[in-house]
Amino acid sequence: MPDPRAQRYAQALALYERNDPGAAALFESLLAEDPAHVAARYKLANLRKEAGALDAAMAGYTEVLRRDPAHAEAMNNLGAVLQMRGDNAGAENYYRRAIATNPGLAAPAANLGRLLQTLGRIDEAARVFSDALERGLDAGLFGHLLDAASGHGSARAPVSYVRETFDAFAAGFEQHLVGELRYEVPRRLAALVLGDNEGGEGRRFDILDLGCGTGLVGDALGAVAASLVGVDLSPKMLEEARRKGRYSALHEADILEWLVSAPRDRFDLVVAADVFIYIGELERVFREVARVLRKAGKFGFSVETCVDAPWRLLPTGRYAQSDGYVLDLASRNSLRIGGRVPVEIRGGVPGMLYFAEKC
Ligand SMILES: C[S@@+](CC[C@H](N)C(=O)[O-])C[C@H]1O[C@@H](n2cnc3c(N)ncnc32)[C@H](O)[C@@H]1O
CATH class of the missing domain: 3.40.50.150 (Vaccinia Virus protein VP39)
Structure with missing residues (x-):
């Protein structure tokens, strides 16, 4: 007998992946029955972030981290929300925690390096990108970012850099x-x-x-x-x-x-x-x-x-x-x-x- 909650989560996830606005209500109803459903809470926080509801997104990620303190994606996205609100020190802190928790995750390294670049801390940004390359993370993405930080680059951005940047950015x-x-x-x-x-x-x-x-x-x-x-x-x-x-x-x-x-x-x-x-x-x-x-x-x-x-x-x-x-x-x-x-x-x-x- 299939678990009805697992079925509802799968249904909500399918809507989420199609950017269907119905996803939020399904995640919410699931959480009303099962507040410990961390995956649903995390996805719902992502939807709030993409919709620009930054307070709700922050509350969502904070609750995810209370229930699962090693959720590196939630740390990264909480960092992104703090950055959107102008709290650069808070953002840096969460990106660094996400990298320390899961060094194989590309997003917090890209976000941290980009944040440091915008703050004019170019050498530190270059170090973040070269560390990511050393850990075997996406060579197209981090190679281009490192080129940019060190001021000498190829004649165009690599395909993988463009694709990943905009696939990640499309919904918002x-x-x-x-x-x-x-x-x-x-x-x-x-x-x-x-x-x-x-x-x-x-x-x-x-x-x-x-x-x-x-x-x-x-x-x-x-x-x-x-x-x-x-x-x-x-x-x-x-x-x-x-x-x-x-x-x-x-x-x-x-x-x-x-x-x-x-x-x-x-x-x-x-x-x-x-x-x-x-x-x-x-x-x-x-x-x-x-x-x-x-x-x-x-x-x-x-x-x-x-x-x-x-x-x-x-x-x-x-x-x-x-x-x-x-x-x-x-x-x-x-x-x-x-x-x-x-x-x-x-x-x-x-x-x-x-x-x-x-x-
Ligand atoms: C900043 S967005 C602008 C999108 C749109 N033209 C607009 O004004 O809203 C840049 C877009 O160009 C695409 N892009 C960048 N380099 C490209 C390339 N070499 N070939 C095809 N698309 C590219 C990206 O995927 C992204 O969707």
């Missing part, structure tokens, strides 16, 4: 970026590429969204799309975009690999919102974007800005490009820059929006 992405950091790049890029929508009110476009993530560009441009194709490396981000039902096709692929195999003259608009922060050197991307655009087709994209090099890997693990580099790339690829607007990309990070037209 819009709440964090749009809700907390007032992220507006997709909406503003859409306004820039559409301009006065020459060709009339009813004109529809074939649109390519590079690094589409959860589909915020689709939200902004869906109404003028004849077709809307999204490409992204993160399956979890793509799942969120798929749920919105705006895209005619979504491809799990690297931008450059996908572009190289796409037909020439296929799109009227190509958009890359907050994606070139993961690709430093953009030579081949620009060449391929120009190839897939129709004549007079438009390309809207954003970059974080740097001034002292064509492109640079920053201690944050993201890339920045200089205005001169972008203008040079555009002119060498028959892309006439029609507009550029300085912006705050997210939470005070300086950047630039560009709009170019294929000559």
Whole structure:
């Protein structure tokens, strides 16, 4: 005879993994009957954290740790909640405890190193990343973070780094970026590429969204799309975009690999919102974007800005490009820059929006 509580937990877990909002109520009802169900309590705290209910998330993780003091994932996530609330010392303490409790867990090492980087403690961050590499943790992820901390990096972020970063971030992405950091790049890029929508009110476009993530560009441009194709490396981000039902096709692929195999003259608009922060050197991307655009087709994209090099890997693990580099790339690829607007990309990070037209 199957245990009804185990069945209910399995059902709640299936909803949780599909990001179905019904999961929270099932975990709650399970906990009402069985308050000692630590796994249900932990998942419920995760749902609270992703929904931005930080007090409830903190209370949940604290209770998990009271019942199971060696729950390293709860320590890590409690650290993340404290960091979101601005308590960096508390966050550092919990990340370190999580690493000491389970040195095989990647998340607290990545979180601790990133926190130390943002606090300017770059040498300590580098040590956290190199220790993680020595323990045999993900070489793509920690190799890239170590490169960033030591200031010399490869021309783009490794596939595994991008995939893991965004798979982990997908469920809370819009709440964090749009809700907390007032992220507006997709909406503003859409306004820039559409301009006065020459060709009339009813004109529809074939649109390519590079690094589409959860589909915020689709939200902004869906109404003028004849077709809307999204490409992204993160399956979890793509799942969120798929749920919105705006895209005619979504491809799990690297931008450059996908572009190289796409037909020439296929799109009227190509958009890359907050994606070139993961690709430093953009030579081949620009060449391929120009190839897939129709004549007079438009390309809207954003970059974080740097001034002292064509492109640079920053201690944050993201890339920045200089205005001169972008203008040079555009002119060498028959892309006439029609507009550029300085912006705050997210939470005070300086950047630039560009709009170019294929000559
Ligand atoms: C900061 S998010 C922006 C998402 C979306 N464009 C928006 O503005 O909301 C960056 C996205 O680019 C994707 N990405 C980064 N590098 C990529 C690459 N080389 N190929 C495909 N997708 C990539 C990530 O998986 C992530 O979903």
